[in-house]
Structure formats: structure tokens, C-alpha cells
Amino acid sequence: MKREMTILKHLRLVMILSIVLALGGCLAFYSAHEQFKRGMNTYVKMGRTIDTYNDPKFSLYRPANVEHLTNIEKLDETTDRYHFKRPRFDYYCYYYFDVERSTRKVIGWGFDEHLADPTETCGMSG
Numbered sequence: 228m229k230r231e232m233t234i235l236k237h238l239r240l241v242m243i244l245s246i247v248l249a250l251g252g253c254l255a256f257y258s259a260h261e262q263f264k265r266g267m268n269t270y271v272k273m274g275r276t277i278d279t280y281n282d283p284k285f286s287l288y289r290p291a292n293v294e295h296l297t298n299i300e301k302l303d304e305t306t307d308r309y310h311f312k313r314p315r316f317d318y319y320c321y322y323y324f325d326v327e328r329s330t331r332k333v334i335g336w337g338f339d340e341h342l343a344d345p346t347e348t349c350g351m352s353g
Contacts (some may be wrong), residue, residue: 259350266290266351267322267336276331277309277324291324291333305329310339313349320349 257265270280270290280291291309300308300323307328313320321342325335338345 260346262351263320263349270324271333271336274332277326277333278331280324280333306334312342315348315350318348319343320345322349 266288267290275285277291279285281289281293283289291311292313295311295313296309297312298310300310302308302325305328307326308323309326310323311321313322319342321339322345323337323339324333325337326332327334338349
């Protein structure tokens with residue numbers, strides 16, 4: 228039984244690495260800014276809570292790192308907007324997550340374009 232669990236763990240690791248390598252190959256064709264947008268869209272589609280995206284166990288990138296949280300804005304009776312100012316080299320990327328208040332699930336995102344041009348300041352390097 229223990230051997231079977233070890234084999235399953237190894238198979239899972241191989242599958243995860245295969246997916247990461249495949250995605251890495253696909254992302255090589257996109258600009259850093261496009262990669263950033265694709266990543267953020269994926270975070271929304273995953274349907275996780277805002278707290279998940281601050282957890283270092285989820286991702287080293289931590290897109291909802293509370294150290295970069297600048298403001299929480301009440302949009303309406305059900306939705307809050309969490310604004311972030313993420314350092315990137317000598318400038319900042321300004322973006323937000325829209326969060327359903329009752330579940331804390333991320334339901335949308337966008338750039339705070341009035342603060343900086345996201346095509347110049349928001350991207351993933353690799």
C-alpha cells in the first residue's frame with residue numbers, strides 16, 4: 228500500500244511538471260504583459276478565495292500579497308475591490324481583484340490604469 232502511494236505521488240509530480248513545461252513553452256510566445264494578463268485570468272477562473280492568493284503554499288508569486296494591498300473599496304452590497312501596488316524593478320504594477328464578500332471568492336480583476344500604464348508596468352519575467 229505504501230509503495231502504491233509513493234508511485235501515485237511520483238505520477239502526480241510527473242503530471243504537474245509536464246503541465247508546467249507545456250505551459251512554459253506556450254507562454255514563451257507571449258509578451259510579459261500578456262503572460263501577466265493570462266495568469267490573472269486563470270486566477271479568476273480557478274474560483275479560489277482572495278486568501279488563497281496570499282498563501283505562499285499556493286504560489287510564490289502571491290498575487291494577493293497583503294503587503295502590497297493598498298485599499299479595499301466597497302463596490303456594492305455583495306462585492307469588494309482589493310487594490311494592489313506590486314513593486315516591479317523601479318516602478319509599480321497597479322491592479323485589483325473583485326471579491327464576492329460572502330464567499331471571499333475572486334470573481335474578477337483589472338488594472339488601475341489611472342495610476343500607471345499596465346503595458347509598461349505589469350508583466351511576468353522569465
